[in-house]
Amino acid sequence: MVVDTSATEFETQDLLLNVGPQHPSTHGVFRMVLEIDGEVVKDLVPYIGYLHRGAEKLCENNDFRQGIGYMDRTEYLAAHNAELSYVMAVEALAEIEVPERAQWIRMILCELNRISSHFMFLGAFGVDVGVFGTPFIYGWRERERIIDLFEEISGDRMMFAYFRAGGLAWEVPLNFPERVREVLESARQGVKDFDGLLTQNEIFIARTKNVGVITADDAIEMGMSGPTIRASGVPLDLRKTEPYLQYDQIEFETITADGGDVFDRYLVRLQEISQSIDLIEQCLERLEDGPIMPEKMPRMLRLPEGEVYIRTEAPRGEYGIYMVSKGGNKPHRLKVRSACLSNLQALKQMCVGQYVADAIIVLGSIDIVLSEVDR
Amino acid sequence: MSTEIFGFDGVNVWVDGLVRVLLIVGFMTVVVMGLIYGERKILARFQQRLGPTRTGPVGLLQSVADALKLVGKEDLRPRNADAWTFELAPYLVFVPVFLGFVIVPFVLDWQVRILELGLLYFVAVTGINIVGWIMAGWGSDNRYAMIGGMRAAAQGISYELPLVLSLLAVAMVVEVPSDSATGESLRGSLNLNEIIAAQAEIPNLVWQPLVLIVFFIAALAELNRTPFDIPVGESEVVGGPFVEYSGIRWSMFFLAEYAALLIMSLIFAAVFLGGWAWPAGLFQDDPWPRWAQALLVTGKAGLFIFMVFWVRASVPRLRIDQLMSFTWKILLPLMFAQVLINGLVLVYDWPEIVLTVTGLVGVLVLVMAVDRAVRHPRPRPAPATQLEGEAAS
Numbered sequence: 001m002v003v004d005t006s007a008t009e010f011e012t013q014d015l016l017l018n019v020g021p022q023h024p025s026t027h028g029v030f031r032m033v034l035e036i037d038g039e040v041v042k043d044l045v046p047y048i049g050y051l052h053r054g055a056e057k058l059c060e061n062n063d064f065r066q067g068i069g070y071m072d073r074t075e076y077l078a079a080h081n082a083e084l085s086y087v088m089a090v091e092a093l094a095e096i097e098v099p100e101r102a103q104w105i106r107m108i109l110c111e112l113n114r115i116s117s118h119f120m121f122l123g124a125f126g127v128d129v130g131v132f133g134t135p136f137i138y139g140w141r142e143r144e145r146i147i148d149l150f151e152e153i154s155g156d157r158m159m160f161a162y163f164r165a166g167g168l169a170w171e172v173p174l175n176f177p178e179r180v181r182e183v184l185e186s187a188r189q190g191v192k193d194f195d196g197l198l199t200q201n202e203i204f205i206a207r208t209k210n211v212g213v214i215t216a217d218d219a220i221e222m223g224m225s226g227p228t229i230r231a232s233g234v235p236l237d238l239r240k241t242e243p244y245l246q247y248d249q250i251e252f253e254t255i256t257a258d259g260g261d262v263f264d265r266y267l268v269r270l271q272e273i274s275q276s277i278d279l280i281e282q283c284l285e286r287l288e289d290g291p292i293m294p295e296k297m298p299r300m301l302r303l304p305e306g307e308v309y310i311r312t313e314a315p316r317g318e319y320g321i322y323m324v325s326k327g328g329n330k331p332h333r334l335k336v337r338s339a340c341l342s343n344l345q346a347l348k349q350m351c352v353g354q355y356v357a358d359a360i361i362v363l364g365s366i367d368i369v370l371s372e373v374d375r
Numbered sequence: 376m377s378t379e380i381f382g383f384d385g386v387n388v389w390v391d392g393l394v395r396v397l398l399i400v401g402f403m404t405v406v407v408m409g410l411i412y413g414e415r416k417i418l419a420r421f422q423q424r425l426g427p428t429r430t431g432p433v434g435l436l437q438s439v440a441d442a443l444k445l446v447g448k449e450d451l452r453p454r455n456a457d458a459w460t461f462e463l464a465p466y467l468v469f470v471p472v473f474l475g476f477v478i479v480p481f482v483l484d485w486q487v488r489i490l491e492l493g494l495l496y497f498v499a500v501t502g503i504n505i506v507g508w509i510m511a512g513w514g515s516d517n518r519y520a521m522i523g524g525m526r527a528a529a530q531g532i533s534y535e536l537p538l539v540l541s542l543l544a545v546a547m548v549v550e551v552p553s554d555s556a557t558g559e560s561l562r563g564s565l566n567l568n569e570i571i572a573a574q575a576e577i578p579n580l581v582w583q584p585l586v587l588i589v590f591f592i593a594a595l596a597e598l599n600r601t602p603f604d605i606p607v608g609e610s611e612v613v614g615g616p617f618v619e620y621s622g623i624r625w626s627m628f629f630l631a632e633y634a635a636l637l638i639m640s641l642i643f644a645a646v647f648l649g650g651w652a653w654p655a656g657l658f659q660d661d662p663w664p665r666w667a668q669a670l671l672v673t674g675k676a677g678l679f680i681f682m683v684f685w686v687r688a689s690v691p692r693l694r695i696d697q698l699m700s701f702t703w704k705i706l707l708p709l710m711f712a713q714v715l716i717n718g719l720v721l722v723y724d725w726p727e728i729v730l731t732v733t734g735l736v737g738v739l740v741l742v743m744a745v746d747r748a749v750r751h752p753r754p755r756p757a758p759a760t761q762l763e764g765e766a767a768s
Contacts, residue, residue: 025610130692137422202749203691357611357694
C-alpha cells in the first residue's frame, strides 16, 4: 500500500483560552482571551469594564465632600492616596492652604497605605507564582496591622473618607506616633520574611527573571507609571519630580531597577516598602502640634470656575484627578486618571511570546485594582 | 488451594485475597482522611493559621464532614463531555493507586502479597494513572482541563524515568541473603522484603544519597505536588483535569492523590530508610515486635510526607519548560551515570564506599547544575512587539 505522505502535514489551529472574569488569578473581574499555540501565548486581548460603576459621573452629582467617599471605592487598596488626589484638586481650585500638621499626617497615612498595598501585592503575587498560601498570609498579616491602625484613626477599615478639603476630618488619636512606630516595626519584619521566602528562592528567580520584559522606551510610550515603569529603569516618581505635600522636605531616593522584568517589578515594590518605612520615620520626627484644618472653612464648599489636573504618586503609579468646576458645590466634570489602566495596556506586549503560566504572573506583576481600571 | 489468614488455616485463596484487599482499601481510606487533616493542620502552622478547628475535637472530623458533603453533591457531567471517557477517568486514577498497595510492606509479613518482582509491579501499575489524567483532561471538554491533561501526560511520562532509574539503581546493588548451600554473596533483587531485610544494619540512604534525592524530586513530580503541581496549578489552569468534576468523582481523584502520597512515602521508607528493619538490625538479629516496626515505618513515611507538605508551603511552581529541561537535562543524565557506576560496583565487586562517594559527587553536580541554570539563565528571545492581529472574541 502506498502511503500518501502529502497528507501528513496536518492543519493546526491555535487554541483560544478565555481567562476570566471568573478565574482565581485575574485579581478581580478582569478578562483576557489568550490565543495559544501549545503553551505559548501568540496573542492576547484584554477585556475590561466588568466593574464599571460610573464613579466619575456619580461624583458630578455629589458635592465635594461626598465625592471623597467615591474616591475610596475607585482604589480600595490605597484609599488614602486616592482621596489625597481628590482633596488636593479641590484645594487647588478653592485655593485653600492646608495646615502643616495635616500635611504631615496625610503623608504618613499615604505612605502607610503604600506599604499595605505593596504587601497585598506581594502576597497575591506569591500565590500567582504558585506558593500555596504562605506569602498570601504573610502579606495579609502585615496589611492587617496597618488596617487596624487606620481603623483606629478613621473608624473604617477600607473606605476611610478621612481626608477633607483643607485638611483632615478630625484629629488623630493621642498615641498615633507610638502606634505608627509599632506598625513600622512589624512591617520591617514582614519585608525580611518576604526576602527570605521569595527573593532568594531559586524557583522564584527562575520563574520571574527575564519574563514579561518591557523596555524603558516602550514603557514611556504606553504611559506607564509607578513601580511598573521604575522597574524598567525610568526614574519617574512624582514625589521626587513634582513634590507635593512636604515631600521636598525629606530625604529619599527614587528606587529603580533596569531589567524591566517581573522580578524587578517585584523587587522595586519590596524595596519601596523599606523606603516608605524610612519616609514615615522622618515624617514622625517633624510632626508637630497645630491645627488640622484652616481657620475659616465654609460649611458648604463652593468652588470658583476653573479646571485643574492634580496627580500624586499612588502605590500603583500616577493617580490623577482632572476636575472642571463651573461654580456651585459640585464638580462639573471629574475624570480619574488611573495608573492601573495605563499599566494594563502593556500587558499584551509583555505576554506575547511567553508561556501561559508567564501571562498569569505578568498580569500579577502589573498589580491591577480592577475597580480603579473600570471605575 | 487454601492458605492461612491471620491464624485461620484453610481459607480459600480467593477469599483470602478479597479479605486482604478489603482491609487495605478500608485502612487506606481512613489513613488518607487522616493525611488530609494532617496536611491542612501542618500547612496552617506554616502559615500562622489554625486550620480546621470546628468539626469535632480540634477539627478531627473535618475530613469526615468533607467526605459526607462530597458524597451528597450532585454528580455533574458537562453536556458536551465525552461520556465514557469522562466517567471512567476517575477509576483509572483511583484503581492503579490502590493496586499498588498490594506489594507495600507495612511491617514484616503484613502485606497483601509478597511478589518477587515487587518494585517492577509497583512501577508498572502506578504508571497507569497517567491515562486517567489524560482521559479526564480530554473528556471534560474544557480547555483548562485539556491543557492540564496534556501537562500531566508530559510530566508523568518524563518523571517516570528518573523514578524508575532510581529504584533500579537501588535494586541492582542490594545484597540478598547468601545462598546457604554455596555461601556466595548475591546481589540484586526487586523483592521489597529482601530490599528491606538487606538494610537491617545500614540503610540505602548511606550508599545512595543522590538516588534518594532524585527519587524525592521525581516522587514530588509523580504526585503532582508543589513545585511540580503544574497540571493542577490553581492559579493557572484552575485545577486542571479535575475542573469539571464534582461530588463523588472528584473525591475519588482527591482520595487517589493522597493514597498515592501514602504509597510513595511507604516505598521511600522501604527502599531508602530500611522500612521496619533498620535500626533494629543494629541491636539484635531478629526484627523488633510488630508494634515497634509499625511505629518505625510510620515515622519514616511520616518524615517523607512532612517534607512534601513543607515543600508545598514554601516554594513556587515551576514553568512547564523548566520542568521538562530539569528532568531531561539534569536528572536523567545523572541517574544514568549512577546506574552505570552501580553496575561497575556490581560487576567488579568494588567496595561499597565507592557508591557513597560518587553519590555525594552527584549531589554536588546536581546542586551546581541547578544553581548555574538559575543564576545564569540563557537570555530568552525578545518578546514579539508587533501588536497587529486580534484574537477572535
